Amino acid sequence: MLRKSGVFATLVGASFLSAGLVAALPAAANAQDAAACGTERKIDIAEMTWPSAAALAHIHAIILEHGYGCSVEIVTGDTVPTSASMISRGTPAVAPELWTSTVEEAWERGIADGIVVKLGDAITDGTVEGWFIPRYVQEKNPELTTAEAVIARPDLFPDPENGDKGRLYSCPPGWACELSTSALYEAFDMSGKGWNLFSPGSGGALDASIARAFTREEPILFYYWGPTSILGKFDAVQLDLGPVKPDIYACNTDTDCTDPPGITAYPSSPAIIGAAAWLSKEAPAIATYMAKAGLSNAQISSLLVYGDENKADAAETARNFLKTEQELWTSWVPAEVAEKVRAFLN
Structure with a gap:
């Protein structure tokens, strides 16, 4: 009887020990994870x-x-x-x-x-922001590396609604880049050089216009930024707008600034x-x-x-x-x- 009790006690003790070990496993695993992570x-x-x-x-x-x-x-x-x-x-x-x-x-x-x-x-x-054209356009016109060179050729980027003028696709309304793009359009005197500034209405509409042009291999001059899926999907070339001039950019994007718009690249x-x-x-x-x-x-x-x-x-x-x-x-x-x-x- 005593032996049976002893065996029973040993088995019960072992059972409780096993249960304790099993219960401790998640805690041990959590401790290891915390150690690997460094913080609880x-x-x-x-x-x-x-x-x-x-x-x-x-x-x-x-x-x-x-x-x-x-x-x-x-x-x-x-x-x-x-x-x-x-x-x-x-x-x-x-x-x-x-x-x-x-x-x-x-x-x-x-x-x-x-x-x-x-x-x-x-x-x-660094982030990217600026004016772009398709690479297939630049390959046919290798001189088109700067904004000035493109602005001199509105005939290469005809406005679908007015073929006698070129079209620059601007930034969606209400975004800060709408101010900066409009200021550059004015600073370059693009209106006087045969260009229209086109507001796409929304980011989605701008994306659709860009996608349509690239799919059809048509010319397009557009504002855009990165990183984005658009610049990942389509082979676009960023135009040289010259150096970044922080004071001019600040004025271009400040509706209270009374100085005339100036020419500057977009800062990264x-x-x-x-x-x-x-x-x-x-x-x-x-x-x-x-x-x-x-x-x-x-x-x-x-x-x-x-x-x-x-x-x-x-x-x-x-x-x-x-x-x-x-x-x-x-x-x-x-x-x-x-x-x-x-x-x-x-």
Whole structure:
């Protein structure tokens, strides 16, 4: 009887021990994940309202969650509210494509106060903004490399509604680039040189006009910016507008400026990977990864083409990038992290 009791007690004890070990496994796994990630805090990533930033948010979310084992949440964001919240509250933790030119003073103050940090450049070669023509037009007219050269040939870019004049497709109404493009149109005296300035009405209408011209291999002179799927899909050549003159550009885009419009190139706006300072302190491995995770204009425009052609959302676009550009993104992370992400994707 005593032996039976002893055996029973041993079995019961072993059973409780096994149960304890099983119960401890998730906790141990979570501890390992936290160690790999570097922080037990949730890393919230701002998904901005434009396609490139939204796709980048999902790319980072997948790598952080499934590669590093971080607790991740994607939150809605936009330049001004996201940067203000990061500076005042330390959240969201990451803004994968933050255009700091519109919040420059507050952002620099946040860096000086040790509240936020720049982890790296989101767009390694800077954003693009300017006037473009199709490459097939330039190949037939190799002298068309500057705005002045194109302006001298309105006959090559006829207005569909008035063939005696050329047409410059402007920026959509209400956007800051509408002011800058209109100012350049005036500064170049394009009206007097046989040109009409055409307002497309919306970003979608501008895209449709560009796509139609390229599909038909027709000439078109248009304002555009990057990175975007349009510049990823179509082979467009940016025209030389001369040097950037910050004072002139500032006046051109200020409705209260009384000086006459001047000629200047569009400045390239910095687009960074911004973060709350606590992230780089608590999770240095994550900060190191993100410092390497910049993409060029061409690379971002290319990844956006998939989303545009397949009507894919940001999450689907991110997964396609991670599946098709493994040589690129695996250079950002250690091999074991890359393997975990691959396992998730498969």
